[in-house]
Structure formats: C-alpha cells, structure tokens
Amino acid sequence: MLKQNKEPVLQQINHNCYLTRSREGEQFVPEHVFSYQISGSLTINDGNKTYQVEQGEFRLSKRNHLIKFVKQPPPNGEYKTLSIYLDQQTLRDFSLEYGYKAEKHSDEGPFITLKPNQLYKSFMESLLPYAQSGHGISNELQRLKLREAILILLQANPELKDVLFDFSEPGKIDLEGFMNKNYHFNVQLKRYAYLTGRSLATFKRDFEKIFHLSPSRWLQQRRLQEAYYLIKKKGQAPSDVYLELGFEDLSHFSFAFKKMYGVAPSKI
Structure with a gap:
C-alpha cells in the first residue's frame, strides 16, 4: 500500500513568546498581519514615524512596508504576541466568494491600531490552546481560522475592505x-x-x-x-x-x- 504524503503544515498562525530582554530588528512585511499584544510592548518605526503598541491592543500590520521594531517584555515577565498572517491567495479567494472589492487605495502608515472589541479578544483566546500546545494547527483548521479572522475584522471595521482587498502592486515611484x-x-x-x-x-x-x-x-x-x-x-x-x-x-x-x-x- 502506498503511503499518502501529508500536506506540509502552513505557519500562518504564530505565537511569539520570550523572556526578560528586549529585542530589536527590522523586516519587510509581505502580507497583512492581524496581531494581539498579549504582554509587553512593541515599538515600530517606518522611517517617518514611531508607533507604540501596548499590552492588550490589537493591530493590523499592512503588507509591503519596511519597518524597524523593538520588542520589550514587561518587568519580570514574558513578551507575548499572537499573529495571523492573511496571505494574498486567501484574501483573493474570500473576495471572489463574498464579492468584496477595495474602492480606494489606502496607504496611511505601516499598521492600523484596532479599537478594542470583544470579538477580537474571543477569537484570539480561542487560538491560544492550539498555539501553546506545541503541536501546531492543522492546515484545515488554519484555513477556517483565517476566514473567521477576515469576517471578524470586516464586521468590526467594514472600511478595512479597502486595505484587505487592495491587490494592487507598488507602482513606479520616485x-x-x-x-x-x-x-x-x-x-x-x-x-x-x-x-x-x-x-x-x-x-x-x-x-x-x-x-x-x-x-x-x-x-x-x-x-x-x-x-x-x-x-x-x-x-x-x-x-x-x-x-x-x-x-x-x-x-x-x-x-x-x-x-x-x-x-x-x-x-x-
């Protein structure tokens, strides 16, 4: 009997956790990221402006941005975040299924601070047992959770359709x-x-x-x-x-x- 090849597990839900010291770095953000700052703080600079994210806050990091960051654990505690990567293919499939389209281009900074909402908190807390188990989350469950994340973001912030479903690539600039x-x-x-x-x-x-x-x-x-x-x-x-x-x-x-x-x- 032939063995069936298992589908590689995607890593689109990420639980970040470490102790005691701050960490600095920089990165190119290729996809939108929906994040929950569980503990500690995050400082982000995009070359123009510095942004501060504190414990308990939610944010949507926007794709195609260069950022520098400093991750700071709380005193005698752990730095913890939970992030969901909303890739372009998932968003395109969602757009086709539900008929969502961006009506204008939005490019105001590298991320959006989301107003507190019980939907966000309940959703993120539902992911923690999987993220903390050490066994990862199956691809099937990740796909369901990504779609759920998109639906929740749109219910709480309908205007986010102009960000999530803007599939344009960077134009030729100065x-x-x-x-x-x-x-x-x-x-x-x-x-x-x-x-x-x-x-x-x-x-x-x-x-x-x-x-x-x-x-x-x-x-x-x-x-x-x-x-x-x-x-x-x-x-x-x-x-x-x-x-x-x-x-x-x-x-x-x-x-x-x-x-x-x-x-x-x-x-x-």
Whole structure:
C-alpha cells in the first residue's frame, strides 16, 4: 500500500513568546498581519514615524512596508504576541466568494491600531490552546481560522475592505526620494526594486543613472556618512548606530568605516 504524503503544515498562525530582554530588528512585511499584544510592548518605526503598541491592543500590520521594531517584555515577565498572517491567495479567494472589492487605495502608515472589541479578544483566546500546545494547527483548521479572522475584522471595521482587498502592486515611484528615506533598512535589493515598482534590472539601471554608483556601493557610502554624523555631531556610540543604519555586525561596520574615513569609529 502506498503511503499518502501529508500536506506540509502552513505557519500562518504564530505565537511569539520570550523572556526578560528586549529585542530589536527590522523586516519587510509581505502580507497583512492581524496581531494581539498579549504582554509587553512593541515599538515600530517606518522611517517617518514611531508607533507604540501596548499590552492588550490589537493591530493590523499592512503588507509591503519596511519597518524597524523593538520588542520589550514587561518587568519580570514574558513578551507575548499572537499573529495571523492573511496571505494574498486567501484574501483573493474570500473576495471572489463574498464579492468584496477595495474602492480606494489606502496607504496611511505601516499598521492600523484596532479599537478594542470583544470579538477580537474571543477569537484570539480561542487560538491560544492550539498555539501553546506545541503541536501546531492543522492546515484545515488554519484555513477556517483565517476566514473567521477576515469576517471578524470586516464586521468590526467594514472600511478595512479597502486595505484587505487592495491587490494592487507598488507602482513606479520616485527612486531618489524613496532611497534617501529608506537607505537604512537592511533588505535585499530585490525588495527595494519591488517597492519602487521596478524589476531588479530596471532598478539597477535607473539607480546608476540617478546616483552614478551601484546600489550596493551607494548604500554603504550613504550609511557610513550618516554614521559619521551621528557619532561626530550627535555623540552616539558606534555600538548604538551600526544596526540602526543597516549593518549586520559591528566588526564589518568598523572595517568599512575605517576604510572610508581612515580612522576607526571608536576614535572619532
């Protein structure tokens, strides 16, 4: 008898939990995410504005955004969140079945703080036993829960249809302005290309026409210039600026800085 291959378990419902220390990072958000801040706090910055999410709050993170974040556990406690990833295929299928369409494009910040609603809390609490069991949630149950999440969001906030069912991709935008705003995000060039509405090849070609340097060379120089300013003029420590400016580790940052300025950042 042939064995039936099991369908790989999708990870669209995520329970995040850890102890004692804060964590920093950055990411590209490719899908909408419905989240519940169970404990601790979250600080988000999109390059323009800083947002604060506190314990007990609900939020909808919007797709196609670059963000930096700091996760802070409560005193002597755990940082906990529960998140549901609303992928584009699920939303497209839902749109076709129920006839929902976006009537306008909405792009006001990387996430929406949702007003308290008992529906949200009851829904998230129904997921916790599965998320905390350590065995995961079956694909069939995840699909049902994703649809339930969408229905609850729309019942509490009908205007969210303009966010959830907007399937448009980023249009071609001002490359120079976008890069000068977002150079400090440590993401692959293909992400920058996508967010500016270009193929990778077109992005590189347009970039060199504007900046007269390759994207990787320009990004390193621009980040080092900002680092010099923050250390020299603002008195910040190298260990405080290298991650903020998109460098992966302090030793690489120090090497590149010394190569450009002839002196180690710690000696400025």
